[in-house]
Amino acid sequence: MHNNIKRDFLLNEFPKLLSALEADSKGNFGLMTPQHMVEHLTWAIKSTAKKFEGERESLANKRHLGFQKFIQNGAILEHKPSDKTVADLPDLRYASMKEAVVQLPIAVKRFYEFWDVNPDYVPYGAFMGEMPFEDLELFHYNHVRFHLWQFGLVEVYP
Numbered sequence: 001m002h003n004n005i006k007r008d009f010l011l012n013e014f015p016k017l018l019s020a021l022e023a024d025s026k027g028n029f030g031l032m033t034p035q036h037m038v039e040h041l042t043w044a045i046k047s048t049a050k051k052f053e054g055e056r057e058s059l060a061n062k063r064h065l066g067f068q069k070f071i072q073n074g075a076i077l078e079h080k081p082s083d084k085t086v087a088d089l090p091d092l093r094y095a096s097m098k099e100a101v102v103q104l105p106i107a108v109k110r111f112y113e114f115w116d117v118n119p120d121y122v123p124y125g126a127f128m129g130e131m132p133f134e135d136l137e138l139f140h141y142n143h144v145r146f147h148l149w150q151f152g153l154v155e156v157y158p
Contacts, residue, residue, distance in 0.1 A: 006141040007112060014144055015105040017153045023097035027150045029079045036089055037147045038100045042107045044143060048136050049111040052124040064129025071135045076158050077146040111140070 018038070025034050032040065060068065094100040115121075115133050124130050142158060149157035 006137050010108045010137075010141060010144060011105075011112065014108065014148075017148055018101055018104060020153060021097075021101070021151055025151055028152060030150055031084060031086055031089060032147075032150075033089070034151060035092055035094070035097045035100050037151065038097070038104055039090075039093055041144060041147060042100070042104045045104075045107040045111050045140055047125065048123060048140070049107065049114040051118070051121065056124050057129070060129045063127060067128045068131065068135075071131065071139060074158070075135075075139045075142040077142060079150070108140075 021034050021038075023034055027034075027037070057064075092100070094103065119133075121133075122130050123133065123136055145154060145157050148154045
């Protein structure tokens with residue numbers, strides 16, 4: 001059963017909030033530009049809207065257990081300063097912010113379409129291990145809200 005609050009936010013409210021983001025907006029913290037943030041979220045959502053191809057580890061490793069504990073604790077993200085610089089940001093995949101923003105609602109829609117068609121699929125990722133849909137949805141919901149807060153598009157996080 002999908003959480004309608006999270007689903008409604010990700011499918012409907014999120015694109016509206018994103019439309020207020022300007023390409024030259026400055027984040028309240030972190031190194032990402034608005035386009036880097038949009039592309040980062042698009043990749044994260046797309047990566048969980050498909051079946052895992054490859055061999056699953058039979059036992060959860062330390063990284064899996066850490067991510068699963070993070071989810072069990074509410075998936076609350078926080079900014080952790082590091083020694084990274086703007087030079088460490090990945091190359092942009094899209095030619096413009098406008099082009100990147102168009103992709104994000106498509107990724108969210110595909111995420112829900114995938115889960116609507118595959119409700120019994122047990123998701124797996126090299127970083128997270130096996131994780132139920134509800135936990136993935138919670139992660140994406142909080143991940144999106146965290147980055148919206150980073151750029152001042154929501155006032156409160158979590």
